[in-house]
Amino acid sequence: MKGRSVRLTVMSLLLTTVAIAGMQMAFECNRCGLTEAFSTGGGFRFQQMTCFCTNCSHIVSVTWKRGDAVPKPVTYQLTHQGAVPIYQCPRCFKDTARQWGQKLCPKCGSTNTVVKGTGEIYD
Numbered sequence: 001m002k003g004r005s006v007r008l009t010v011m012s013l014l015l016t017t018v019a020i021a022g023m024q025m026a027f028e029c030n031r032c033g034l035t036e037a038f039s040t041g042g043g044f045r046f047q048q049m050t051c052f053c054t055n056c057s058h059i060v061s062v063t064w065k066r067g068d069a070v071p072k073p074v075t076y077q078l079t080h081q082g083a084v085p086i087y088q089c090p091r092c093f094k095d096t097a098r099q100w101g102q103k104l105c106p107k108c109g110s111t112n113t114v115v116k117g118t119g120e121i122y123d
Helices: 002-020
Strands: 022-029 035-040 046-053 058-065 075-079 082-087 097-099 113-122
Touching: 035 046, 035 058
Parallel strands: none
Antiparallel strands: 022 035, 022 113, 046 058, 046 097, 075 082, 082 097
C-alpha cells in the first residue's frame, strides 16, 4: 500500500510539471519560406503568448510573470478576422507584435504551413 501511495505522489508531481511546461515548436511556410523556431506555453515562473512582429518579421514571445494579469495590448489592428491585439515586440521594442494563432502564416497568410514540436520541453 505504501509503494502505491509513493507512485501516485510521484505521478501527480510529474503531471503537474508537464501541465505548466512550455514547448519549443518549429514553423515553416511552404509559400513564402518563413522558417522559425518559437516557444509556446509557459514556465514555472512565467506565462507567454506567441506573436508575430511585422517590423522585424520574427515570431516572438510576449511574456509576463505567472500569476500576474495578461499584458494589455498597446492597440488593436482591425482585420477581416476582427480586432487583433498589438503588443510591444520584445526584440525590436516597436509596437508591432500582433498576437498569432498559429493557423495561418503570420507573414503571408497562407494555410500551406507546417507547425510541429521539436521535442524540447522547458519549465
